[in-house]
Amino acid sequence: MQRVRTWLIRLGVGVLVLILGYCGTTALMPVPHDPVPEVTGAGASSVEPSFSGLQREFPPLNEPPDNPTTPEKAALGRLLFFDPILSANNDISCATCHHPDYGFADGLPRAIGAGGSGVGPNRTGGVELARNTPTLWNVGYATSLFWDGRSASLEEELFVPLTHPDEMGVDDPQALVDELRAIPEYVELFDQAFGGGESAVSVENIQRAIAAFERTLISNMSPFDRYAAGDVNALTPQQRRGLNLFRSAATRCFECHIAPTFASDTFRIIGVPDAPGLPHDPGRAGVTPDGQDGAFKVPTLRNIALTAPYMHNGVFQTLEEVIDFYAQGGGRAHGVENVDPFVQGFDLTEQEKADLVAFLYALTDESNMPPIPQEVPSGLPVVPRLDNPARDLVAQFNAKEPPNRVESGVPRILRVEPGETIQAAVDRARPGDTIEVPYGVYHERVVIDMSDISLIGVPNESGEWPVLDGQGKLADGVIASGNNFEMAFFQVKNYTDNGVLVEGVRGVHLHDLYVEKTGTYGVYPVHSTDVLIERVEATGVDDAGIYAGQCENVVVRDSVAYGNVIGIEIENTDGFEMYNNHVYDNSVGLFVDLLPQLTSKVARNGKVYNNISERNNTPNFAPAGSTASLAPAGTGLLVLAADYTEIFDNVIRDNQSVGIAIVNLALGFDENEIDVGPNPEFNWVHDNELVNNGYDPVPEVTSVGLPGADIIWDGSGDGNRFDQPGASSFPPLLPSSSWPEPLYRSYWHTLNIIKKLLM
The missing domain is CATH 1.10.760.10 (Cytochrome c-like domain)
Structure with missing residues (x-):
């Protein structure tokens, strides 16, 4: 018996030593961090300077230090x-x-x-x-x-x-x-x-x-460049209509073909069919282990009219064929999987398609074309000049009017006259002007591409704001790309893609707006810096009612969003505050996220406070295949891969799946799609009122093994802290700000070992 007792003591001591050794080892092991990009790509700085809203400085040449051009x-x-x-x-x-x-x-x-x-x-x-x-x-x-x-x-x-x-x-x-x-x-x-x-x-x-x-x-001296620099006659009316389509959320061309190069160094799956008789081309997957099969580089559209046929394998002979392909949703129409979320398909009339092609012709500029040498030192024959019939088409489409540069002057107040369109008044404006729009119902899309413009509605005697109504036919209510843009006192309804789109702007003020049934987004500033959204009411939107994406220094306050897929979304943004908002009856109330395959590679430095997020249990009605369709209904606040977000003093209640979720990108994206830091890091949740959340989680939550709770953390990312005593959570034990770093590290490694064993 004494020998048995001795061995039991030795075994117990051995197990204790192993436990202490494990705890000591894991406490010393660092938690891996996501890399921090040197250039974030967020905000108007990614497209600066935006002199007119369209004119932007070209990036530096990709010139190695040991080979300066001479x-x-x-x-x-x-x-x-x-x-x-x-x-x-x-x-x-x-x-x-x-x-x-x-x-x-x-x-x-x-x-x-x-x-x-x-x-x-x-x-x-x-x-x-x-x-x-x-x-x-x-x-x-x-x-x-x-x-x-x-x-x-x-x-x-x-x-x-x-x-x-x-x-x-x-x-x-x-x-x-x-x-x-x-x-x-x-x-x-x-x-x-x-x-x-x-x-x-x-x-x-x-x-x-x-x-x-x-x-x-x-x-860099195409008709588009001259128009962007202020020559209002450089584009024909048809080309201006095409530019508006290019920048619209209907086509979303501008998301990948980014001015001024009209290209991007990203690789995307659009699902171009394989060329007949040729094997499948893996694209990016053929040169790098983490490349996606069928992903190819986004090419420039500069001089695109001269370079037919199109796509990586030349399967389309004309620009019209290319547009038809995108209109059908790219490879989605051919059963291709993982097609880029920006390629969703769209409806264009034949006139609109012709307008878009006409704009693409306006990207033609051969003024810097070098002459072909008459001879070369070897004495071998040189290629001859060739006749490209596309040049005749370009000449037919492009304007020949003399320059007429718009100059700033003393700010004026322009009023839309009876029978006049809002766009006609905008076309009369110059930088610094305020355009007043009397009460009425306006069935149009308004495009503003100069800086320092205010678009202000004038209510009627009953206090009703003027209405922009797309009648379920027009894509966007307002598209603006000028710095220091203000819009206020409007109702914006029944557009198929966006209510108000502001792109590449420094200084955005959207306030006192009502948006309803405007397609993808209600208000939509993107690639912008210094954005203030306040007193906006958004409903019936199949993505985010209020959205700011790839921006810097954003404030969203005193707004209401209900009946949308997402109430308020801050996406890939560096620096934001979201406070005093009320979101309810959406699928997801508040959403802070970092998505892959976008220009901005960060989502960080945010504060979410003094909001009410309740009853966000509306079934997700986003279009199938869209990123928004992945959002689990019944969520009060979702933080997806974002960093350094402080969440405090909010009331989050009666959300059936989860009150607050902080999770990794891997829950919704293939690892080969992810080109950003996928882990949520250094987020702090404290002093929120969490009541009756997670009582009936939707299948999208339970299918990945998660229960309902006030707080869900998937265990990913360093530095996440939760100071919410009494809140239900998964896992049941969450790290708080009082935990010492060694304890956090040991717990993190233990949690992730368990995750790997269960997967």
Whole structure:
């Protein structure tokens, strides 16, 4: 018996040592943190300066420090670009596939490489490559090259076609160098560009010179650019209508094709069908383990009229075909999964489609097109000039009126006259003016693209505000892109996509508005800085009644939202306050979130206080496939992957699934979609009144193993603290601000080990 007792004591001591060792080890182990991006992408700073609301500064050129562009390098690069000597058989130059007269593309569905003859759309024979030739206009701004983003610089990019056996086919780079060194003119030009005499002729300097030349291919004086700078006649009325469609939430073109480059270095699944006879192209997934299958780089729309056919594999011959594809919801119509949430489909009349195409023609500018050399130092033949019939169409569409720049003056008050549209009064305005709109019902979409404009409704004797009514046909009530925009004292009803959309603006004041049944969003400032939304009432919206996304310094206060999918949403925003609001009878009352695949990569530094969020039990009625459709009904406040949010002094009650939920992005998104820090970190919940939440959670909650509760935390992220004594919670034990860091770390690791074992 004594021996048994001894062994039991030893076993107990051993177990205790193991427990203490585990606790000590996990207490010392750090909790992983999400990386903090150097550039957030939030707010108007991501599109600044927005001089007129449309005119924005181009980003810096993607120029490596060891290869600053000089006239000598660019001049050498131009000759090399057009010289077939860079190919194994001296028969293909860069310009063979990137011809200046076809927008530095080739007019073919897919490029023809080694063994082909001819140039442009008449090139035949040889090896047909798998992808469409992208334009080189404004390629100097890109940080991801090729359709799949495999290269990060023009210098790196050049080496691929130079050495690929199906393209220029150089299998012995030193032999190419020797061939160039045998030409005295090239030796002199390399020496002028780089110094070092004959030794300056090298593969690396070939790459540097051509990259320097390509960085001079800048297109920035299109009719659109002149219009954005204040030349009101630079766009035709049809093109202005097309611009409005481009910027609308109906098409959402502007979400991915972002001014001024009309591109973005992101990779998106839009579901383009595979080219007949070719294997499936994995796109980004083919070059990086975390890439999504079928995701491709968002190309520029600059000079798009010159570069047909379209898409990564050239399956669409015309811009009209491209628009039809997007109108059908992209690949959704073909059964493609994981199509980007911005590609939802839309309805356009034939006139609207023609208007949108006309605007795309207004992005044409070849004023900086370099001349094709008459000859090159090798003496080999140079590509000829080609006739691109698209130029005649561009000339027909684009305006020829003389400039008429809008200048600021003494601020005026303009009143909409009887029988006049609001848009007509806006078109008479200049920066600084106030446009007064008398009571009435106006069936129109209003577009404001200049700064310092106030749009103010004038109530009737009964105090009723004027009404903007889209009659369930028009996409947006108001679209504004000018700095210091104010709108107040309106009812906005029955639009299919948005009530009020404000994009890329510094200084937004939306107040005293009633929005009802306006599609995706009620009020919708995006990519904006210094936003104040107050005394807004929103209802009947199938996403967020009140929304601010990818913004900086946002205040939403004294507002009411009910009967929406989401009452108030702050998305991918840096710095916000949400207070004194009342949200009820939505699916989700308040929503603070960080979503992937957007320009802004942060959601942080927010305060949510003195709000009432109650009875948000309306079944989710967002369109299938939209991000909003993922939001679980019965939620008072949802924090999705956001950081440094303080939640206090709110009343959150009678929400059937959960009062407050703080969770990771993985609950709603595939890991290959996630390009932001997925974990909610350093959020603090305290001193809220939580009553009768989680009493009947919806299946979307219970299906992932979560019960209903006042507070749900999925255990992800560092630094989350909960000071809510007496609140029901999952897990039952939540870390509070009184916990020392070692205890927090040990608990966090234990919780996540249990999660992994249960999954």
